[in-house]
Amino acid sequence: VIITANGREEVIQEIKQTGIENILLEPISLSFLFNMTMRLLGEAYDEMDMASQWTQTPTSQALSQSLRTIEGASILLVEDNELNQEIAYNLLTDEGLHVDMAQNGFDALALLDLNRYDLVLMDMQMPVMDGISATIEIRKKPQLAQLPIIAMTANVMAEDKEKCFAAGMNDFVTKPIDLEQLFHVLLKWISPKHQTVAQNEHEHHHDYADDITLPSIDGIDVEIGLKRILGKKKFYLAMLSSYAQNQATIAQQIREALSKADYASAERIAHSTKGLSGNIGATKLQKMAAELEKMIANKPPQADIDEKLSCFEQEQSGILAALNAAMATQSPLNNTPDSEKNAIDLTQALLILAQLTELLTEQDHATVKFFETHSALLEATLGAEKFNLVRKDVKQYDFDKALARLNTIEES
Numbered sequence: 573v574i575i576t577a578n579g580r581e582e583v584i585q586e587i588k589q590t591g592i593e594n595i596l597l598e599p600i601s602l603s604f605l606f607n608m609t610m611r612l613l614g615e616a617y618d619e620m621d622m623a624s625q626w627t628q629t630p631t632s633q634a635l636s637q638s639l640r641t642i643e644g645a646s647i648l649l650v651e652d653n654e655l656n657q658e659i660a661y662n663l664l665t666d667e668g669l670h671v672d673m674a675q676n677g678f679d680a681l682a683l684l685d686l687n688r689y690d691l692v693l694m695d696m697q698m699p700v701m702d703g704i705s706a707t708i709e710i711r712k713k714p715q716l717a718q719l720p721i722i723a724m725t726a727n728v729m730a731e732d733k734e735k736c737f738a739a740g741m742n743d744f745v746t747k748p749i750d751l752e753q754l755f756h757v758l759l760k761w762i763s764p765k766h767q768t769v770a771q772n773e774h775e776h777h778h779d780y781a782d783d784i785t786l787p788s789i790d791g792i793d794v795e796i797g798l799k800r801i802l803g804k805k806k807f808y809l810a811m812l813s814s815y816a817q818n819q820a821t822i823a824q825q826i827r828e829a830l831s832k833a834d835y836a837s838a839e840r841i842a843h844s845t846k847g848l849s850g851n852i853g854a855t856k857l858q859k860m861a862a863e864l865e866k867m868i869a870n871k872p873p874q875a876d877i878d879e880k881l882s883c884f885e886q887e888q889s890g891i892l893a894a895l896n897a898a899m900a901t902q903s904p905l906n907n908t909p910d911s912e913k914n915a916i917d918l919t920q921a922l923l924i925l926a927q928l929t930e931l932l933t934e935q936d937h938a939t940v941k942f943f944e945t946h947s948a949l950l951e952a953t954l955g956a957e958k959f960n961l962v963r964k965d966v967k968q969y970d971f972d973k974a975l976a977r978l979n980t981i982e983e984s
Contacts, residue, residue: 635755635802641764643668645690650680650706651724652698653844655818658967659811659851660693661937663751663801669758673937673969677706684716690762694741696725696732697840704739711740720761724749726847726862748850748858751801784809787898791891797853808852809899810944814967815852816895819845823885830868830877839868854891860884921953925978932966932975939966939974954981 573594574587587595647664651657652675664671672687674680678701680692692710696703703723710716723736723744736744742761745754784805786794797808822845829838846861864880924946931939943950943966951959958981965974 635752638759639667639669639755642690642758642762644670644765645758645762646670646672646688647758648672648674648680648683648687648689648692650674650677650692650698650703651695652676653695653848654967654969655811655814655848656695656844656851657969658814658940660749661940662807662810663754663804665938665941666804666807667755671937675700677701677703677709680706681709684710684713684719689719691720691722691758693722693724693745696723696736697843699837699840703741704735707736707739707741722757722761726843726850747847748800749847750799787812787895789891789894789898791854791856791887791894793853793855795853796855797851800851800853811852812895813899815848816892816899817964817967819848819888820892822888823881826864826868826881830874835868835871839865842868849888857884857887857891860887921949924949925953929975929978932971932978935971937969939971940969 574592576587576595647669649657649660649664649671651660651673657673661671661673672683672689674683676698677694680694681701684692694703694707701709703725707721710719710721720743721741723741724747725732725736725744726747733744743757745757786798786805786808788794792812794808797811798805801807801811822841826838826841829835829841842861842865846858846865849855849858849861860880861884864877864884867877867880928939928942928946928950931942943963947959947963950962953959954962958977962974962977962981965971965977
């Protein structure tokens with residue numbers, strides 16, 4: 573059994589290639605240590621699939637219980653990628669945390685002048701102002717000298733950590749984000765606001781949903797994807813759907829950046845899709861994106877980049893096609909009888925549309941969760957085509973565009 577604190581997928585794959593299949597990641601989950609020990613010692617062991625384990629682990633329950641002590645804490649998430657924003661926002665607000673978002677370091681500085689936060693989650697590679705530069709500016713403000721700043725980075729080499737700490741950051745979490753690691757870091761740096769709440773008192777609803785059937789897609793390791801979000805199947809499905817909607821033009825975006833000799837943007841796009849691919853468990857695609865990112869950083873001949881980019885595009889296209897086909901069967905209306913689809917409560921529909929319009933007008937980030945909560949009624953009301961257009965705008969936090977589209981639909 574290998575014990576390691578390095579949970580990067582490429583490291584795990586290298587270990588497995590040596591013939592070692594049993595790996596424990598630090599910090600060690602007691603439930604997985606017990607399960608592995610029983611299996612290796614040959615005891616009677618009820619082998620469960622990985623997804624089932626993640627719906628029942630004492631670790632996830634204990635973490636969720638501990639997070640009650642910081643419920644209501646305010647977090648500033650500084651992240652330029654819309655899908656990463658969506659993932660982090662939903663996972664954090666699901667635990668009762670308040671989250672504001674900034675697209676880059678410059679926007680973060682503006683929000684810090686206006687609001688008080690308990691912690692900042694800072695992406696490292698962003699346009700306009702990156703995480704290191706933003707942190708240096710934050711530390712120049714005496715009132716923010718003690719504000720915990722946590723780096724979010726896929727680069728975990730010693731020199732990268734040193735840059736984070738030298739700039740004034742307090743800690744870091746690796747990308748793709750492992751929810752258990754993230755929660756431990758939050759508990760470490762956010763001062764408790766409440767006493768521990770009793771197990772059945774004031775419990776949050778978590779969407780583990782054992783009855784959800786997850787799609788099996790070549791190139792995606794569902795076990796890894798679920799592990800990162802503590803077995804939340806419903807949210808994992810939403811992640812897959814968002815990935816399918818937002819990643820289709822990545823190769824083209826990289827080509828456009830390279831055609832302008834904008835290597836920094838091309839590298840940042842590859843870096844971002846590396847993390848997003850890792851989030852859903854697309855480990856081969858993640859590795860290919862990492863190689864592409866490294867190659868772009870070295871600025872080799874264009875032909876060399878084109879060849880590697882084409883390989884990446886081919887692999888990603890296959891995964892996206894399979895995802896889109898699988899997601900088509902996951903529509904909330906697919907299992908609804910036709911009679912129920914047609915019987916839309918007009919009063920309720922108008923109320924939901926009015927509330928959605930108000931949230932969009934106020935640029936309220938709660939719009940995303942509200943939209944998903946009422947997605948079945950909205951899809952039935954707007955129709956699949958218009959619903960998907962508005963849903964894409966909302967998920968990309970383009971609230972102005974979503975509002976304009978919704979107003980046009982209502983007028984027609």
